[in-house]
Amino acid sequence: GQSLEQPSEVTAVEGAIVQINCTYQTSGFYGLSWYQQHDGGAPTFLSYNGLDGLEETGRFSSFLSRSDSYGYLLLQELQMKDSASYFCAVSVGGGNKLTFGTGTQLKVEL
Amino acid sequence: DTGVSQDPRHKITKRGQNVTFRCDPISEHNRLYWYRQTLGQGPEFLTYFQNEAQLEKSRLLSDRFSAERPKGSFSTLEIQRTEQGDSAMYLCASSHRTHSYNEQFFGPGTRLTVL
Numbered sequence: 471g472q473s474l475e476q477p478s479e480v481t482a483v484e485g486a487i488v489q490i491n492c493t494y495q496t497s498g499f500y501g502l503s504w505y506q507q508h509d510g511g512a513p514t515f516l517s518y519n520g521l522d523g524l525e526e527t528g529r530f531s532s533f534l535s536r537s538d539s540y541g542y543l544l545l546q547e548l549q550m551k552d553s554a555s556y557f558c559a560v561s562v563g564g565g566n567k568l569t570f571g572t573g574t575q576l577k578v579e580l
Numbered sequence: 581d582t583g584v585s586q587d588p589r590h591k592i593t594k595r596g597q598n599v600t601f602r603c604d605p606i607s608e609h610n611r612l613y614w615y616r617q618t619l620g621q622g623p624e625f626l627t628y629f630q631n632e633a634q635l636e637k638s639r640l641l642s643d644r645f646s647a648e649r650p651k652g653s654f655s656t657l658e659i660q661r662t663e664q665g666d667s668a669m670y671l672c673a674s675s676h677r678t679h680s681y682n683e684q685f686f687g688p689g690t691r692l693t694v695l
Binding site for chain 2: 501503511512513514515518520557559561563565566567568569570571572573
């Protein structure tokens, strides 16, 4: 089976930088994805790492180390609208089905 | 709107009744996924289709659940003899090889409440 661990809650101030870590245990690993979900909303894709290293998309960056079964999402220049739940998810098998972690609730304060 | 759509958005039913949900993926997205999400948890994979073929079904899915995608476009998820434990948000997502299937686009979900 698969298991993912990420912190349940993170609080940061507007304009700051925050890192959300994710460790995983799985077989048939293809890649690590990050999704954002606002209360009552649908998950929206943020990033995908299939290879080791850093992927940057605007204010968001994501990192993967396959040897350490570890990744993180880095959010820079935090804004109030970034308050949401962030899920890491592993892609397993050829179908890219996703196994999600339990999510990290990010609260951005003034 | 060209995103993933789901119908209905909310469904309240009595225990023992059957319910059916519909998902319309983004046009030309040949992969379609169903997930279930309960409060405070991440989405949980249920099943997925490539075109009209159902390629994988979660072992956690009981025989009361069935999904179809008859023409490779929209999909339906049916739950027979609903139980209170089926209460959850049912999410549909679609993807396309343009993004190597790595980016899944989620619909707004159908919230099921079983009384």
